[in-house]
Amino acid sequence: MNSVFKALADPTRRKVLELLRQRPMTAGELSDHFPVSRPTMSAHFAVLREADLIEANKIGTSITYQLKLSVLEDALLGFTQLFGIGAAERTPAGATGSPKPTREGADE
Amino acid sequence: MNSVFKALADPTRRKVLELLRQRPMTAGELSDHFPVSRPTMSAHFAVLREADLIEANKIGTSITYQLKLSVLEDALLGFTQLFGIGAAERTPAGATGSPKPTREGADE
DNA sequence: ACGATATTTAGATATTTGGCTAAATATCGA
């Protein structure tokens, strides 16, 4: 969970997730959206992978990355609910993540 | 918004926000919850202040920090909605933040 | 005005991070 927030701290990585929200994409395809080198992007992918936010799938010579929405959802919603902010109550249509009962007062 | 995610990247700072969720507290009071020096905590407060996540209020010799829930809410909910995750639809009771219309497809 | 208390600022240091180039690895097609 800390790794998720660490991963989210970088704008490039957040944008990668946003791109992946629409469809899975290969490393190269993703890299084309950013003004940095392939190895640098590869490092960003590694951070996202370690946070379990994306999933790699090797097909032939290229690697397709896919967003793991449920992990992002669990971290974000969990934190959000910790503050009584929005979310909760009804599982949104099309949600992929876990139901996770509404925790009201959780401190530590 | 980037500054919010940067601020959220550190566990100590996230915990400070959680503590502040319950009630405003002084710098010293907050510091007592962590195993680091006062100056270090002061630096963390500065990061949170720069992200506009907390508000300082000097009373006599001590400084009381207060959570700015609406800022946290805007950043988190905004990002969350970007992914179609939870939230949205109904403004939660007691929400302090801006209404902010549901943006559906926003990429860049 | 003095001493005590609360907090921040200054300055130093070690670690982490984000970036690069060059090289290694893996797979495809001929």
Place this chain on the structure above:
DNA sequence: TCGATATTTAGCCAAATATCTAAATATCGT
């Protein structure tokens, strides 16, 4: 097997970050 393509690993560097101690600043009570 060879060459091209996709991606990662290795090695380096500069800037940012988290931490510390010591010192500065501000305010209170006497």
